[in-house]
Structures are given as C-alpha cells and as structure tokens.
Amino acid sequence: MEMLVCGKSGIEISPMGIGCWSYGGGDYWGPQAQSDVTAVAHAALDAGINFFDTAEGYNHGRSEEALGVALKGRRHEAVIGTKVSTPDPATIRERCEASLQRLQTDYVDIYMIHWPHDEFPIDESMAELTRLQEDGLIRAIGVSNFGVAQLTAALGTGTELAVNQLCYNLLSRAIEIELLPLCQEHNIGILGYMPLLQGLLTGKYKTADEMLPVHSRFRHFRDDRPMATHGEEGAEEEVFKTLEDIRKIAEHEQIPMSRLAIAWAMAKPGITCMLVGTRNVNELTENLRVIEWTPSADVIESLDKLTTPLLEKMGANPDYFTGGRIR
Ligand SMILES: NC(=O)c1ccc[n+]([C@@H]2O[C@H](COP(=O)([O-])OP(=O)(O)OC[C@H]3O[C@@H](n4cnc5c(N)ncnc54)[C@H](OP(=O)(O)O)[C@@H]3O)[C@@H](O)[C@H]2O)c1
Numbered sequence: 001m002e003m004l005v006c007g008k009s010g011i012e013i014s015p016m017g018i019g020c021w022s023y024g025g026g027d028y029w030g031p032q033a034q035s036d037v038t039a040v041a042h043a044a045l046d047a048g049i050n051f052f053d054t055a056e057g058y059n060h061g062r063s064e065e066a067l068g069v070a071l072k073g074r075r076h077e078a079v080i081g082t083k084v085s086t087p088d089p090a091t092i093r094e095r096c097e098a099s100l101q102r103l104q105t106d107y108v109d110i111y112m113i114h115w116p117h118d119e120f121p122i123d124e125s126m127a128e129l130t131r132l133q134e135d136g137l138i139r140a141i142g143v144s145n146f147g148v149a150q151l152t153a154a155l156g157t158g159t160e161l162a163v164n165q166l167c168y169n170l171l172s173r174a175i176e177i178e179l180l181p182l183c184q185e186h187n188i189g190i191l192g193y194m195p196l197l198q199g200l201l202t203g204k205y206k207t208a209d210e211m212l213p214v215h216s217r218f219r220h221f222r223d224d225r226p227m228a229t230h231g232e233e234g235a236e237e238e239v240f241k242t243l244e245d246i247r248k249i250a251e252h253e254q255i256p257m258s259r260l261a262i263a264w265a266m267a268k269p270g271i272t273c274m275l276v277g278t279r280n281v282n283e284l285t286e287n288l289r290v291i292e293w294t295p296s297a298d299v300i301e302s303l304d305k306l307t308t309p310l311l312e313k314m315g316a317n318p319d320y321f322t323g324g325r326i327r
Contacts, residue, residue, distance in 0.1 A: 161186070
C-alpha cells in the first residue's frame with residue numbers, strides 16, 4: 001500500500017486509517033469487545049494499514065486503553081494519533097502523559113488539539129505542544145476541526161502542523177470550498193473523518209426516523225431531532241434523495257455503497273488518510289477492498305455532480321455537529 005507523508009513531519013501513514021472512537025465501548029457506540037479491537041488492529045497492520053486514530057475523550061480514555069492493549073508487541077509498526085480535548089497549556093502535559101500511560105507507549109506520533117477552544121490563547125497551547133515535542137513525548141503536532149481563521153491563527157504562531165483532522169464524506173463536502181485548498185497551500189495533511197457519516201453511507205437507513213439520535217443530530221437533519229443542537233432546518237429531503245442516487249451508482253459498479261463512499265473520499269487530492277470507524281474484522285475485510293477498487297474519473301465526476309446540490313444547500317460550514325465551533 002502506498003504511504004503518504006503527513007505535511008512536513010516526515011511521518012508516513014496509510015491512505016486508510018482505523019478510527020477507534022468505539023473502542024472501549026460506551027454510550028455513543030455501545031459495547032465493543034476487546035477481542036474485536038485486537039483482531040482489527042492485528043489484521044490492519046498485517047494488511048499494511050498503520051494509522052490508528054483515538055482521543056483522550058473517546059469513552060473516557062477507554063478507547064486509548066483498548067488500542068494500547070491491542071497494539072501490545074506491535075506498537076513499533078503503528079502510527080498513533082490521539083487528541084487532547086482541552087488545549088489548556090497548564091494541563092496539556094499531564095493529559096498527554098495520561099494518554100501515554102493508557103496507550104502503553106512512551107510517545108504519541110501525532111498529537112492533535114481535538115476542537116478549537118477560544119478561551120485558551122493558541123500561542124500558549126502551541127508553545128506547550130512544542131515543548132512536548134522537544135521532550136520526545138510526541139513526534140508531530142496536529143489540530144482537528146480547525147477552520148480557516150483558527151488554522152490561520154495556529155499557523156501564525158510559527159508551529160509546524162502535520163495535520164488538520166476534518167469531517168469529509170459524500171454528504172459533507174464543505175472543506176472543499178476553503179479549508180482543503182488552505183491545507184494544501186501550507187502542506188498540512190488532511191485526516192478525513194466519518195467517510196460513512198457514521199453508517200448513513202452504508203445505505204442502511206431510508207429515513208432519519210430510523211436512525212439513533214446520536215447519528216441524526218448532525219446539521220443534515222432537522223433541529224427537532226432529539227439530540228440536535230445546531231438550530232438549522234437541515235436538509236433531510238436532499239440527503240435521502242442524494243443517498244438514493246449514490247446507491248444507483250454503487251449498484252451499477254456492483255460494489256457496496258460503503259466501498260464507493262470510502263473510495264471516493266480517498267481518491268480526492270489533498271486527503272492524506274481517511275479514518276474509517278472499524279468495529280470488527282468483517283468490516284475491516286470489506287473496507288480493505290477499497291484498495292483493490294479505484295473509482296474511474298467518470299464515477300468521481302458523477303458522484304461530485306450528484307452531491308453538489310446538497311453541498312450548496314448546506315454551505316461552507318465544516319462543523320456538521322453544532323454548526324458553531326469551526327471558524
Ligand atoms: N476529530 C473529530 O472530531 C472526529 C469526529 C468524528 C470521528 N473522528 C474519527 O474518525 C473515525 C471515523 O468516524 P466514525 O467512526 O465516527 O464514522 P464512520 O467511519 O463514518 O462510520 C463508522 C461506522 O460505520 C460502520 N461501518 C464501518 N465499516 C462498515 C462496513 N464495511 N459495512 C457496514 N458498516 C460499516 C460501523 O458501525 P456499526 O458496526 O455500528 O454499524 C462503524 O462504527 C472515528 O472513529 C474517529 O477516530 C474524529
């Protein structure tokens with residue numbers, strides 16, 4: 001598998017990474033057996049997938065713990081990305097040390113600020129992250145969910161950023177408008193998250209009513225959905241019409257919709273790695289088939305075209321959760 005370099009860090013990662021949010025189990029994703037986590041990690045490494053994405057905030061640290069257990073004896077083969085929830089310069093070091101302990105390692109490869117927080121001056125957060133890098137606790141510094149203004153401010157500190165981790169899928173293309181070109185201009189790798197929009201792009205739902213409230217809280221859906229906080233009307237009609245059109249292309253290509261969705265995102269210039277939440281070896285085995293199937297230029301063009309009305313309706317805001325945190 002061809003590896004890609006994350007910005008100027010020199011760190012090479014596979015174009016598909018394992019999203020570890022469900023690992024450790026919890027309220028959002030439900031139970032997750034350690035045996036499945038370990039089996040996925042080993043099978044992924046055997047197949048040439050080396051990047052694993054977790055966060056201190058995932059399941060109160062249990063995702064990091066589960067990944068640490070799974071990578072025991074093979075840590076050196078993996079590239080681990082984890083995230084600090086609160087970029088408070090006073091606590092970043094102790095948070096990083098706690099992540100290292102849970103991950104059973106003495107370094108993190110890519111350490112990211114999970115979401116921008118206006119209350120902490122970015123220069124002070126970056127200075128503390130740079131000290132962690134100098135001390136060898138982390139190899140590279142990254143951010144996640146940083147918009148144009150936030151990324152520009154972070155770059156203004158002079159810190160070398162390896163990556164920006166952002167939502168990217170067929171139904172969530174906002175980064176293409178401004179952020180992706182900005183990241184490319186500054187040689188910042190993009191780690192795309194939620195290529196399946198948490199299951200919607202597998203085609204398993206026909207209406208938003210069938211979805212779990214955690215998955216229908218995105219800006220794609222009406223604000224009166226139980227967990228939505230974005231205050232917008234949503235675009236449910238357009239979402240399900242677009243899904244139907246995507247389904248037809250997948251049927252024509254004789255592949256599952258999930259494979260089409262992941263392959264489309266991986267094929268986009270500027271995307272370093274797509275992070276796929278992978279709960280068991282069956283899902284991994286299917287998702288790995290993306291490597292054997294490259295979408296033709298015609299397929300990419302058709303998918304771009306049929307998803308453009310939704311992109312236009314939802315606009316350039318890349319915060320698909322609350323709509324208000326990415327600027
Ligand atoms: N930086 C951030 O703020 C942020 C935000 C979100 C995610 N992320 C990262 O990105 C990763 C990926 O995002 P995500 O996990 O939220 O969403 P996702 O990758 O779009 O969807 C993952 C879910 O899709 C299902 N799935 C995966 N492969 C499948 C297949 N072949 N067939 C059918 N279903 C399949 C699984 O759910 P079931 O088995 O339960 O159906 C899986 O948990 C996360 O794990 C996390 O590391 C980062």
